Each structure stands twice: as C-alpha cells, then as structure tokens.
Amino acid sequence: MERKIFAIGDLHLPGGDKKPMDIFGEHWRNHFERISEDWRARVRETDIVLIPGDISWAMYLEDAVEDLKRIAELPGTILILRGNHDYWWNSLTQLRCNLPPNMFAVQNDAMCIDDVVFAGTRGWVIPTELKDGDKNTKIYKREIQRLELSLSAAKKLSEGRTIISMMHYPPIGKEWLRSGTGFTELMTSYGVKCCVYGHLHGACIPNAFSGMYRGVCYELVSCDALGFRLKEITLE
Secondary structure (H helix, E strand, O other): OOOOOOOOEEOOOOOOOOOOHHHHOOHHHHHHHHHOOOOHHHHOOOOOOEEEOOOEEOOOHHHHHHHHHHHHHHOOOEEEOOOOOOOOOOOHHHHHHHOOOOOOEEEOOEEEOOOOEEEEOOOOOOOOOOOOOOHHHHHHHHHHHHHHHHHHHHHHHHOOOOOEEEOOOOOOOOHHHOOOHHHHHHHHHHHOOEEEOOOOHHHHHHHHHEEEOOOOEEEEOEOOOOOOEEEEEEOO
C-alpha cells in the first residue's frame, strides 16, 4: 500500500505551562483535539506526517518531551523541524535520544523514506534589502547555507527520488514572485518537488503564497491556515 504524506505546522502545544491558545482567538479553542481527530481519521501507520516547526511552547527539552509523546501517540511516521518558538530544541543529539520511535528530527540534513527524501531548515525573514552587518541579513544568509547543506545531503540520497523540503519561515511571499529568494533559487536548482512551511497566522495568511513557483510547489501548512486539518501532499 502506497504511503501518503501529510503536513501540518505550528501545533503550539503547551510545554507544561498549559498555555491556552484561545487567547489568539476562539477558533484556537481545543485546537489539538481537533487536529488529533482529523489525524486519526485520515492517517495510517504507514503514512508520513511533516511538522515544520513551532511544536511546543516549552523552554527546555524535558518540558517538551510530553508534548512530543502526545504527538507520537498519533499514527504515522512523524518528521519534525525546528521553528522560531521551539526554544527547547538545542542539542540535536540530545533531542534525537529523547524522541519517540516513530518521530524523527530534520536539521540541516536529509532523510530518505522509500521513494521520497525529506530535507529542510528553519529559515528566516527575507530582508527587503541585504545590508552587510544587518542582523536579519546575517541570519538569512546563514539559513540559505543551511538549506543548501540539507539539499546537498538530499541530493546524495535521492538517486532519482522525489525531494520534499520543510521550512518554518516562508521561503517566499507574494511580494517576491518576480525576483525570487535565496531559498527558492536553491529549491529550484536542486529539483525540489514540494516545500511545506508554516509560521504565518491570522491576518498574514491571506498574503501567503501557495502554489507552483519555478518548478516547486509551495504549501502553507500552519494549522490555523488549514482549519486545523492536515494537508495531504500530492506528488503528481
């Protein structure tokens, strides 16, 4: 039976603090219960679920472990990526030692499952103007280098397999469709089939870009943008 691939980001689980997400709007009430219901109804144990960041509000790994276990109780093989609020994600080695058996972390590297290779990096805001010494420029360029490390690793594993990339920050927005970004240039050049990303919420969602751009399909998968239902990623 062919595996299906799903994605959903920005779960924002409480991290031991019981932080209520409905402070961001009534539509967030019981959001993880609603996600879990949809997840159990549609995802089989053989399927893959991608979570591109902002998984838990925890500050430390020991506080995030319970959130990771809650997610891992759901069916499927789960691949996670670090988001800007995942402060608990520091040592990759320590994290991987604490992950449930069906959960795997992607960080500037790549992972092959059957005929698909998964890569990714957190990303960063795209500077309007690249200025030497500017903090955003420095981090943006660093994240481009990290994406290339990941895609280079993916290319070595691919041998003709499909490559899917995860990012947390948007690799492109509608304002960048004419020029592209360093992220989109890399994904096009490495032959990425699809890139899923999150980070955007509320009023930012209508201005996000989802669709084909220079040979790559980009999908916004922050959970509120999806109505708290998983997005199935098709590779046709």
